[in-house]
Amino acid sequence: MRTIIIGASHSGIQAARTLKKLQPEMDVVLLEKTQTIGFFSSGLNYMLTNKIQDLQESRAISPQALLDEGINLVRLAEVTKIDPVKKVVFYTYGKEVAEHVAYDFLILAMGSTQAALKTPGSDLANILSYKNITQTQKSLAILKQSHEVTIVGAGYIGMELAYALSKQNKKVHLIEQMENILFRYFDSEMVTSVLADLPSNIQLHLNTTPLSFTGVNGKVEETNLSNGATIQNDAVVLAINARPNTSLVQEFLTLNIDGTIAVNEFLQTNYADIYAIGDLIQVPIHGTNTAIYMPLVNHAIRTGIVAAENIVYQNTVKLKPTKKTSVTQLGSFYLSRTGITQEEAPYYNKKVVAVTQQFEDYGFEQNFSQRPLLKLVFEEKELKLIGAQYISKFPRLEFINLLAEFIEKDETALTLSQMEAFFNPLFSAPLHYVQQLALQILAENN
Structure with missing residues (x-):
C-alpha cells in the first residue's frame, strides 16, 4: 500500500510521520517542490531579534530525520498533474526529469500563499511578504536596510513583526482596518495594557486601509490611506490572510466559496481516497454550526494526524472542532x-x-x-x-x-x-x- 503526500508543509510532515508510526509497512512518499521543509515563517522575526542565526534553523524537522523514519522524502519534486481516476501523480524532479507514481491514498498538503493586495501600486518593489523561505530571505535583506516600515495587518503576524522591527530601531507604521489590534483573537479590554506599553517607534493606524502605494524608480515610498493620511516608508510588509494553494486540483475537486477544498468530517474530498489537510481546508468551530479558514500550525498538525488515522482506521476518526487556541x-x-x-x-x-x-x-x-x-x-x-x-x-x-x-x-x-x-x-x-x-x-x- 502506498500513500502519496503532496507538500512537506507542517500538515504534510505530520501526516507522513503519523502514517509511518501507526502503519510502518505503508510506503509513504512525501513530495516537496522546494529544498526546504516545514518552514516557520516567523523565522523572519527570529532573525531580526537574533533568536536564530540562519533561516534554515526555522523549521520543524530536518530532511534526514524524515528519511531516518522511513519516509520517502523527495525534494525539488513539483507535481504537474494528478489523475484521480487512474490514481497517478505526475511530477518533475529538479525541473528536468518527468516522473509518475501510483497511489492507493493521496493526501493534499500544498499549504497556502500570502494573499496579494489589488491596491494600485501594489506591484512596486519593496512591498513584501514572507510566507516561504525565499520570500523571507528577500524580505530580511530589504528590512535590514530600511528605516521606516509599514505593516498591513495588526493580527499575530503583523504585531509580532512590528515588535521585532522596533527592537531594530526601525520606525514602524501598523495599519489595521478594524478598530483594534488582534481583533480576531482578543476582546478590546484585554489588549489595553499591551497598547499602553506599545514601543514609541510603533505608530498605529486603526480603522483604515491602504488606498494606493506610490514610489520612485519602481520602489515604494508612500502608502496612502483611506482616512486621508499618507505614510512615508522604505518598505511595506503584507501581514494579511493567506490563501490556499488549490490550482493543482481545482478542476476535479469540489471547492468552497473561499477557495478551500471541501472535505467531510474524515477530511475526505469528493474522491474518497483523496484527503485534504492543513491550510487547504476550513475547520469547524466548537459549539457552532460554522467552519472557518484560519491557517494555524496547530490546525495543520491536527488535520495531518486525523487524515493519517483515517487511512489506517478506515475513515472512523472525526476531526474535532477547533477552539482557535x-x-x-x-x-x-x-x-x-x-x-x-x-x-x-x-x-x-x-x-x-x-x-x-x-x-x-x-x-x-x-x-x-x-x-x-x-x-x-x-x-x-x-x-x-x-x-x-x-x-x-x-x-x-x-x-x-x-x-x-x-x-x-x-x-x-x-x-x-x-x-x-x-x-x-x-x-x-x-x-x-x-x-x-x-x-x-x-x-x-x-
Missing part, C-alpha cells in the same frame, strides 16, 4: 486565548456573559508584580464555558490548553467552581483563578 508574545506580555470572544459571540448567535479579573500572583515563591489578567466567557443560559483569554508577564502558556479542554468538555461555572487544583503555599492560592471567576459569575447570575 493560540498564543503570542508582544514585548513583556504573553497573550493566550481559546474559544469564542465576547465581542464575536453575536456573530454566532450566542448570548453570553463574561467575567474579567486581574489577580495577585499568589505564593511565597512567586513574583507579585506579574498580576495576570484572566477573562472567561460563558453562554448566558447554562453558564457553559465557551471562551477564555489570559494575559500575563510570565509565560504560563500551557494554562490556555487546560482552559481549551474545559471548553471541549462543556464545563459550566458550577462544575468549574469545584475543579481539582493543587495547593502549595509556595506556589498557589487556596482557590484557583478559574474557581474564583466561576464563583463570581455564579453570584452575578444567581
Whole structure:
C-alpha cells in the first residue's frame, strides 16, 4: 500500500510521520517542490531579534530525520498533474526529469500563499511578504536596510513583526482596518495594557486601509490611506490572510466559496481516497454550526494526524472542532486565548456573559508584580464555558490548553467552581483563578 503526500508543509510532515508510526509497512512518499521543509515563517522575526542565526534553523524537522523514519522524502519534486481516476501523480524532479507514481491514498498538503493586495501600486518593489523561505530571505535583506516600515495587518503576524522591527530601531507604521489590534483573537479590554506599553517607534493606524502605494524608480515610498493620511516608508510588509494553494486540483475537486477544498468530517474530498489537510481546508468551530479558514500550525498538525488515522482506521476518526487556541508574545506580555470572544459571540448567535479579573500572583515563591489578567466567557443560559483569554508577564502558556479542554468538555461555572487544583503555599492560592471567576459569575447570575 502506498500513500502519496503532496507538500512537506507542517500538515504534510505530520501526516507522513503519523502514517509511518501507526502503519510502518505503508510506503509513504512525501513530495516537496522546494529544498526546504516545514518552514516557520516567523523565522523572519527570529532573525531580526537574533533568536536564530540562519533561516534554515526555522523549521520543524530536518530532511534526514524524515528519511531516518522511513519516509520517502523527495525534494525539488513539483507535481504537474494528478489523475484521480487512474490514481497517478505526475511530477518533475529538479525541473528536468518527468516522473509518475501510483497511489492507493493521496493526501493534499500544498499549504497556502500570502494573499496579494489589488491596491494600485501594489506591484512596486519593496512591498513584501514572507510566507516561504525565499520570500523571507528577500524580505530580511530589504528590512535590514530600511528605516521606516509599514505593516498591513495588526493580527499575530503583523504585531509580532512590528515588535521585532522596533527592537531594530526601525520606525514602524501598523495599519489595521478594524478598530483594534488582534481583533480576531482578543476582546478590546484585554489588549489595553499591551497598547499602553506599545514601543514609541510603533505608530498605529486603526480603522483604515491602504488606498494606493506610490514610489520612485519602481520602489515604494508612500502608502496612502483611506482616512486621508499618507505614510512615508522604505518598505511595506503584507501581514494579511493567506490563501490556499488549490490550482493543482481545482478542476476535479469540489471547492468552497473561499477557495478551500471541501472535505467531510474524515477530511475526505469528493474522491474518497483523496484527503485534504492543513491550510487547504476550513475547520469547524466548537459549539457552532460554522467552519472557518484560519491557517494555524496547530490546525495543520491536527488535520495531518486525523487524515493519517483515517487511512489506517478506515475513515472512523472525526476531526474535532477547533477552539482557535493560540498564543503570542508582544514585548513583556504573553497573550493566550481559546474559544469564542465576547465581542464575536453575536456573530454566532450566542448570548453570553463574561467575567474579567486581574489577580495577585499568589505564593511565597512567586513574583507579585506579574498580576495576570484572566477573562472567561460563558453562554448566558447554562453558564457553559465557551471562551477564555489570559494575559500575563510570565509565560504560563500551557494554562490556555487546560482552559481549551474545559471548553471541549462543556464545563459550566458550577462544575468549574469545584475543579481539582493543587495547593502549595509556595506556589498557589487556596482557590484557583478559574474557581474564583466561576464563583463570581455564579453570584452575578444567581
